[in-house]
Amino acid sequence: MTHNVLVMPGDGIGPEIINEAVKVLQACNDKFGLGLSVDSALLGGAAIDATGGPLPEETLSKAKACDAILLGAVGGPKWDGLEMAIRPEKGLLGIRSELGLFGNLRPAILYPQLADASSLKPEIVSGLDILIVRELTGGIYFGQPRGIRTLENGERQGYNTYVYSESEIRRIGKVAFEAARARNGKLCSVDKANVLEVTVLWREIMDDMAKDYPDVELSHMYVDNAAMQLVRAPKQFDVMVTGNMFGDILSDAAAMLTGSIGMLPSASLDVTGKGMYEPCHGSAPDIAGQGKANPLATILSAAMMLRYSLNEGAAADAIEAAVSVVLDQGLRTADIASNGCQTVNTETMGEAVVSALLNG
Numbered sequence: 001m002t003h004n005v006l007v008m009p010g011d012g013i014g015p016e017i018i019n020e021a022v023k024v025l026q027a028c029n030d031k032f033g034l035g036l037s038v039d040s041a042l043l044g045g046a047a048i049d050a051t052g053g054p055l056p057e058e059t060l061s062k063a064k065a066c067d068a069i070l071l072g073a074v075g076g077p078k079w080d081g082l083e084m085a086i087r088p089e090k091g092l093l094g095i096r097s098e099l100g101l102f103g104n105l106r107p108a109i110l111y112p113q114l115a116d117a118s119s120l121k122p123e124i125v126s127g128l129d130i131l132i133v134r135e136l137t138g139g140i141y142f143g144q145p146r147g148i149r150t151l152e153n154g155e156r157q158g159y160n161t162y163v164y165s166e167s168e169i170r171r172i173g174k175v176a177f178e179a180a181r182a183r184n185g186k187l188c189s190v191d192k193a194n195v196l197e198v199t200v201l202w203r204e205i206m207d208d209m210a211k212d213y214p215d216v217e218l219s220h221m222y223v224d225n226a227a228m229q230l231v232r233a234p235k236q237f238d239v240m241v242t243g244n245m246f247g248d249i250l251s252d253a254a255a256m257l258t259g260s261i262g263m264l265p266s267a268s269l270d271v272t273g274k275g276m277y278e279p280c281h282g283s284a285p286d287i288a289g290q291g292k293a294n295p296l297a298t299i300l301s302a303a304m305m306l307r308y309s310l311n312e313g314a315a316a317d318a319i320e321a322a323v324s325v326v327l328d329q330g331l332r333t334a335d336i337a338s339n340g341c342q343t344v345n346t347e348t349m350g351e352a353v354v355s356a357l358l359n360g
């Protein structure tokens, strides 16, 4: 059997980190006989430069046909001046939406070796293992109407619409309840139900769904408090579920607890479990092309891809173990640099994971 994987390097540090992740995938392929076949496609700024648009037809059709997608990152100052509809980010949002990738899993796990890279005290974060389930194809990111209009008095006004339908809430709720059931049985739903009607409905649906999951302990938290609790006592959380924008923000905060956003993978799944896998961080144009980027989030995303979409759990475990080995060896990219450890570049880090994998 063949697994057809599509890689989309994207922009900024995207190509560098994808290169390393592909090396790791190839090593897994050799070691486990996975039958991986890897194709590539353009997305974001790279696609704009080559074709004029951030999500070319060819990319979309390859994305629909493949078994799983591994994405680097998109965007950069070069394209910031473009109008919203053709910016690199539209390519990313477009592919999430076109493929129906509504279920975004963003685990924040602290590797014990990195406890002192976190901006929080080791005792607050040691043993941290939380999962943020972010709704990815709805909410204010996609709500209509949206735009910038000119009012009668000549003043301009920007507007977006925050909307969730019941079926969208139930769909992401199911992902979250099931994830909580498979973990430690605790689910915290994050909303702003003291102000926003859309999240009053969100809360009501989550409560209703909880009846079907008696083994899961559901709690609710306002998003402002959740942001505070994440940096105050993050270990109180097991699974958190929230809408698109709150999830975007909270997942960056959670990332930092683990030492660096450069460590955080993610999975974006459709109803069948097909998915796109990408690091939670962006394209970091300020360090692009310098070999400074941490490839581990992308490598760990490849592991999630093997586990969730390709059903190759042993290979996924092997990648995660290899990452732990290189951290034990004291190798660190600049973002997780620490006294007594060796600071290495992107390629050295990637190749160290490959060796650890092949020798593991």
Ligand code: IPM
Pocket: 075, 089, 092, 093, 248, 280, 282
């Ligand atoms: C993310 C990113 C994207 C988002 C951007 C690049 C559009 O921040 O995946 O978290 O906001 O979803």
Ligand code: MG
Pocket: 248, 249, 252, 280
């Ligand atoms: Mg984000």
